[in-house]
Amino acid sequence: MGLGLLIGILTPLAGGAAACGYLAMAASDFLSDGMSDDWKLYAFLNLSIMSIALVLLGPGAVSLDAHLFGRREIIIPEGRRAPRQ
Numbered sequence: 001m002g003l004g005l006l007i008g009i010l011t012p013l014a015g016g017a018a019a020c021g022y023l024a025m026a027a028s029d030f031l032s033d034g035m036s037d038d039w040k041l042y043a044f045l046n047l048s049i050m051s052i053a054l055v056l057l058g059p060g061a062v063s064l065d066a067h068l069f070g071r072r073e074i075i076i077p078e079g080r081r082a083p084r085q
Contacts, residue, residue: 002018007064009068011063015054018054
């Protein structure tokens with residue numbers, strides 16, 4: 001999973017798996033220790049939020065996903081503009 005994220009292949013799947021794993025570790029640590037170490041819980045939640053952001057943002061321009069599947073291009077159509085006065 002980490003290697004997949006590092007080279008940028010199947011980024012949404014690897015990021016989703018990472019987010020689920022980090023959330024599961026945070027939940028198990030929270031339930032077992034009763035929040036004895038708050039920094040562990042914050043670290044796992046921070047990692048899960050970063051993984052979710054990676055899933056939503058997608059791979060970068062130099063990733064394998066971009067080379068295999070092409071880069072996404074968002075075209076915003078020109079709408080009607082208000083007449084100039």
